[in-house]
Amino acid sequence: MNGLVVEIRQRRPAPLDIGLECREGELLALVGPSGSGKTTLLRCIAGLHRPQGRIVCGGEVWLDSGARVALPSQRRRVGFVFQDYALFPHLTVLENVALGCRSPRNQALAKARQWLARVHLSGLEERLPTTLSGGQQQRVALARALMRDPAVILLDEPFSAVDQVTRRRLRLEMAELRRGLQLPIVLVTHDLEEAEMLADRIALIHHGRILQQGLPREVLQRPVNSEAARLVDIRNLFRGRVTAVDEARGRCHLRWPGGEVEANWRKGLPPGTSVDWCIPPSGLVLHSRLRPSRGVRENPVKGRIVEIVHFGGHAQVILAPASAPQLRLYLDLPLHVAERNRLAVGEGIGVSLLIDSIHLMED
Amino acid sequence: MDWEAFIISFKLASWTVILLVPLAILLARMLAWWRAPLRFMIEAVLALPLVLPPSVLGFYFLVLFNPNAPLGGWIREVTGATLVFSFPGLVLASMVYSLPFAAQPLLRAFETIPQQLREAAWCSGLGPWQTFWKIELPLARAGLFSALALTFAHTLGEFGVVLMVGGNIPGQTRTLAVAIYDRVQAFDERSAGVMSMVLLGFSLVVVSSVYAIERRK
Numbered sequence: 001m002n003g004l005v006v007e008i009r010q011r012r013p014a015p016l017d018i019g020l021e022c023r024e025g026e027l028l029a030l031v032g033p034s035g036s037g038k039t040t041l042l043r044c045i046a047g048l049h050r051p052q053g054r055i056v057c058g059g060e061v062w063l064d065s066g067a068r069v070a071l072p073s074q075r076r077r078v079g080f081v082f083q084d085y086a087l088f089p090h091l092t093v094l095e096n097v098a099l100g101c102r103s104p105r106n107q108a109l110a111k112a113r114q115w116l117a118r119v120h121l122s123g124l125e126e127r128l129p130t131t132l133s134g135g136q137q138q139r140v141a142l143a144r145a146l147m148r149d150p151a152v153i154l155l156d157e158p159f160s161a162v163d164q165v166t167r168r169r170l171r172l173e174m175a176e177l178r179r180g181l182q183l184p185i186v187l188v189t190h191d192l193e194e195a196e197m198l199a200d201r202i203a204l205i206h207h208g209r210i211l212q213q214g215l216p217r218e219v220l221q222r223p224v225n226s227e228a229a230r231l232v233d234i235r236n237l238f239r240g241r242v243t244a245v246d247e248a249r250g251r252c253h254l255r256w257p258g259g260e261v262e263a264n265w266r267k268g269l270p271p272g273t274s275v276d277w278c279i280p281p282s283g284l285v286l287h288s289r290l291r292p293s294r295g296v297r298e299n300p301v302k303g304r305i306v307e308i309v310h311f312g313g314h315a316q317v318i319l320a321p322a323s324a325p326q327l328r329l330y331l332d333l334p335l336h337v338a339e340r341n342r343l344a345v346g347e348g349i350g351v352s353l354l355i356d357s358i359h360l361m362e363d
Numbered sequence: 364m365d366w367e368a369f370i371i372s373f374k375l376a377s378w379t380v381i382l383l384v385p386l387a388i389l390l391a392r393m394l395a396w397w398r399a400p401l402r403f404m405i406e407a408v409l410a411l412p413l414v415l416p417p418s419v420l421g422f423y424f425l426v427l428f429n430p431n432a433p434l435g436g437w438i439r440e441v442t443g444a445t446l447v448f449s450f451p452g453l454v455l456a457s458m459v460y461s462l463p464f465a466a467q468p469l470l471r472a473f474e475t476i477p478q479q480l481r482e483a484a485w486c487s488g489l490g491p492w493q494t495f496w497k498i499e500l501p502l503a504r505a506g507l508f509s510a511l512a513l514t515f516a517h518t519l520g521e522f523g524v525v526l527m528v529g530g531n532i533p534g535q536t537r538t539l540a541v542a543i544y545d546r547v548q549a550f551d552e553r554s555a556g557v558m559s560m561v562l563l564g565f566s567l568v569v570v571s572s573v574y575a576i577e578r579r580k
Contacts, residue, residue, distance in 0.1 A: 047485075072485070073485035074488050082483055084479065086482070088480060090501045090502055100484075100489055145486075147487075148488055
């Protein structure tokens with residue numbers, strides 16, 4: 001395999017025990033809270049930190065503690081975009097990009113100009129980094145990283161130092177740029193939305209270990225346990241107990257403080273098992289107050305609205321179930337649906353928890 | 364005006380800068396990112412010449428490099444020369460005496476370079492030596508200018524060490540500062556005044572250029 005394979009561990013200074021792969025052309029997002037070890041992992045790949053284990057990239061062994069192999073950063077073909085970009089303040093944009101190139105100077109400068117054009121920075125070659133905007137600096141850092149013909153691109157929170165409008169534009173550019181690069185790309189971020197938007201796969205890291213890795217949808221909506229669910233900010237997270245199982249239909253019933261729900265059953269959860277379960281806000285359907293429909297029989301829950309928050313054409317409605325007013329259910333509705341149903345704080349409404357959206361996790 | 368003394372002062376200051384500053388760069392660069400328990404000891408030794416009376420430094424120098432002492436004797440055997448009461452000895456003593464003035468600004472300058480910039484250089488494929496030449500030294504250039512200017516000016520103004528180690532040999536070890544002292548002893552206030560004026564003006568120019576560079580940084 002020509003991608004990146006990492007298997008590393010260490011006990012100090014912070015424990016780390018991680019195994020992951022990133023294929024050519026694949027973008028792997030490392031997400032997790034601050035201090036979880038995401039950036040350390042990136043530094044290990046770049047050779048800025050030496051753990052125990054093995055790192056192979058582009059067919060080259062970069063680290064193999066068993067065989068006493070540990071290439072220095074200079075000999076690992078990494079394109080590293082640092083969080084604050086780490087541009088050399090005394091060098092022009094062009095020199096920043098061309099610096100590490102071993103080709104004769106004319107060729108190096110020509111190549112640097114090409115990369116700068118590719119990241120839409122033509123015309124700024126002779127400027128100093130301090131005179132550029134955050135977004136422009138990020139692009140210089142990206143061009144510098146690509147200049148080395150890297151075998152892997154490492155991005156450490158590359159969009160965190162710019163304003164939101166620029167961030168959105170840079171993300172789109174990144175998505176476009178990466179399609180032309182047949183390289184493994186590892187992106188560190190704490191922004192789940194960013195990970196979902198850019199990544200082919202997500203690895204959820206916590207306390208130096210991978211809690212879960214898989215497709216973005218998988219990791220963000222079907223967490224392996226309640227800890228993973230909390231880390232990906234799943235708010236509709238509850239405990240329950242399996243009360244009945246219908247193996248033939250593949251369904252089971254759960255008792256939870258809000259009443260009883262029906263969910264898809266999976267093996268290994270016999271009646272009596274305690275489970276954590278969750279449901280994305282999009283898995284809750286509002287019972288229309290205008291035209292009552294047949295759907296209302298699927299896991300109906302009645303409750304009172306305690307808060308409505310508007311954002312980007314949507315309304316997030318927070319509901320206190322009537323049978324368990326201390327709990328909160330979150331549902332997202334298009335704004336026009338919320339308005340047409342005249343939803344307001346204090347009103348009573350009914351919702352259905354869609355069976356296929358309910359995700360059971362072992363205790 | 365003792366032009367011979369002026370030339371010797373100038374020669375001494377130049378040689379001290381030429382020999383000491385590269386050494387100070389090496390020392391400062393090594394110390395800057397070195398996190399060891401004994402680091403404070405080394406920093407203290409580096410700063411010691413600042414507080415030590417020149418006569419103490421001169422005294423130990425005479426004790427060590429006296430041709431009858433083991434080290435001084437060995438040097439005379441190897442080179443056929445002695446370091447006490449000679450120009451090379453004066454240069455060596457000046458280097459020790461001016462060490463803090465060369466090392467401190469460089470150390471501070473290297474320390475303020477963010478670690479991430481060095482890492483970015485390594486990840487761009489630059490080896491440690493290239494990183495030093497292309498990134499670290501250019502970013503520490505304000506410290507380098509300060510080190511050059513302060514070492515030069517400080518050596519020019521040396522008196523105690525020069526008198527102790529070099530004596531007052533005209534054409535060999537008599538510097539401007541010593542010549543002023545010599546003229547005052549001989550009640551030749553006019554000569555002393557002219558030479559003092561020259562030294563004052565020269566030092567003022569050097570020190571103000573250091574501050575100007577610091578300000579620009």
